Amino acid sequence: MRSFTSPARDPRSALRVALSRGPTRSRLTAAAALLLFSSTAQALVRSKSARSAKAPVVAKGHADGQPAPKGSVTRAPNELGRIPIIEWHQIVGADGNYKVSRERFLAELTELHARGYVPIALSDLLDKKIDIPAGKSPVLFTFDDASPSQFSYVEQNGALQIDPSSGVGILLAFLKQHPDWKPRGLFCVLPAAAAGHAFFGDRGIDGQKTAWRFPKLKFLVDQGFELCNHTLWHAMLNKYPDGVVEEQLARGALAIDSAVPGYKVRGFALPYGLWPKNRALALNGSWHDKKGNREIKYSNEAVFEVAGGPARSPYDPQFNAKSLPRVPLQGGTKLTPTLDAMDKPGPMARYVSDGDPKVIARPKS
Numbered sequence: 042m043r044s045f046t047s048p049a050r051d052p053r054s055a056l057r058v059a060l061s062r063g064p065t066r067s068r069l070t071a072a073a074a075l076l077l078f079s080s081t082a083q084a085l086v087r088s089k090s091a092r093s094a095k096a097p098v099v100a101k102g103h104a105d106g107q108p109a110p111k112g113s114v115t116r117a118p119n120e121l122g123r124i125p126i127i128e129w130h131q132i133v134g135a136d137g138n139y140k141v142s143r144e145r146f147l148a149e150l151t152e153l154h155a156r157g158y159v160p161i162a163l164s165d166l167l168d169k170k171i172d173i174p175a176g177k178s179p180v181l182f183t184f185d186d187a188s189p190s191q192f193s194y195v196e197q198n199g200a201l202q203i204d205p206s207s208g209v210g211i212l213l214a215f216l217k218q219h220p221d222w223k224p225r226g227l228f229c230v231l232p233a234a235a236a237g238h239a240f241f242g243d244r245g246i247d248g249q250k251t252a253w254r255f256p257k258l259k260f261l262v263d264q265g266f267e268l269c270n271h272t273l274w275h276a277m278l279n280k281y282p283d284g285v286v287e288e289q290l291a292r293g294a295l296a297i298d299s300a301v302p303g304y305k306v307r308g309f310a311l312p313y314g315l316w317p318k319n320r321a322l323a324l325n326g327s328w329h330d331k332k333g334n335r336e337i338k339y340s341n342e343a344v345f346e347v348a349g350g351p352a353r354s355p356y357d358p359q360f361n362a363k364s365l366p367r368v369p370l371q372g373g374t375k376l377t378p379t380l381d382a383m384d385k386p387g388p389m390a391r392y393v394s395d396g397d398p399k400v401i402a403r404p405k406s
């Protein structure tokens with residue numbers, strides 16, 4: 042029988058394998074999504090002036106189409122528009138598969154802020170309570186795989202400090218400089234994967250101590266971030282019988298509960314975007330914990346895919362929390378093309394708030 046506490050392979054190399062040789066369907070879906078956005082982006086870049094003219098922007102006092110002075114531009118409300126669910130993995134020295142450089146991560150935060158995006162919580166999406174200022178657009182940040190590159194501590198004179206070069210360090214510094222953004226984002230964590238992908242590092246990997254794992258999760262929740270299940274050790278759920286699928290999900294949820302007692306996990310990110318054969322098990326299931334002689338149940342309201350482009354608004358009748366597409370950022374897959382595509386009128390146009398959470402503003406057609 043296989044032990045689930047010690048995965049056979051390094052998830053990082055497994056991720057690379059999934060991308061280059063993984064199951065055809067998910068690879069194609071991801072590739073199609075990336076292609077769609079990069080080709081749209083190229084078309085947009087070719088005609089920058091045309092893009093500015095077409096962008097769904099209403100300038101106060103400049104209804105004649107003349108460019109508005111900087112700072113006076115408001116976007117027309119469209120609360121049925123799309124919401125990017127950004128997906129980051131490792132935040133490291135250089136771009137690569139499942140990696141963005143630290144400089145790039147900061148540049149992506151800066152670009153989202155400059156283009157009028159405001160981070161929201163998964164709960165805001167699920168509860169249909171998006172409350173952001175008029176003219177602003179929501180974005181949901183997701184961080185997968187719980188590596189030390191996302192969140193590490195450094196010990197200085199016996200006190201723990203957040204490594205300013207880790208993803209959380211960079212994000213918190215950015216929030217300090219941009220108080221209009223709140224600490225919002227979803228960490229899709231692995232409690233027991235190899236190579237330190239165990240609640241942001243253990244056993245000295247990248248200088249991270251096993252004892253720091255639970256405090257890290259607690260810290261994130263205390264700040265206002267959310268936690269999401271990503272299985273116990275990044276299992277390819279399509280390969281396993283139902284019982285193993287349920288064990289992977291239940292033990293993922295149980296580990297989060299051990300770190301932050303009573304925490305209600307609402308989201309689940311499919312490792313490699315692969316669904317279990319019995320898809321319902323991604324949402325609900327249970328596993329018998331022999332050690333504690335108890336039944337561990339889990340229930341997820343949201344399931345995240347690995348790609349697919351910007352998600353529908355929760356006010357769109359076709360919104361489906363049980364299959365949420367994401368915008369992965371890594372290697373050559375950049376943010377700007379997606380945001381440019383969302384500034385074009387049409388089915389991918391971005392969600393723009395009217396500033397009143399009680400009224401759902403629809404675009405004039």
Ligand SMILES: [Zn+2]
Nearest residue numbers: 185186312313
């Ligand atoms: Zn993952």
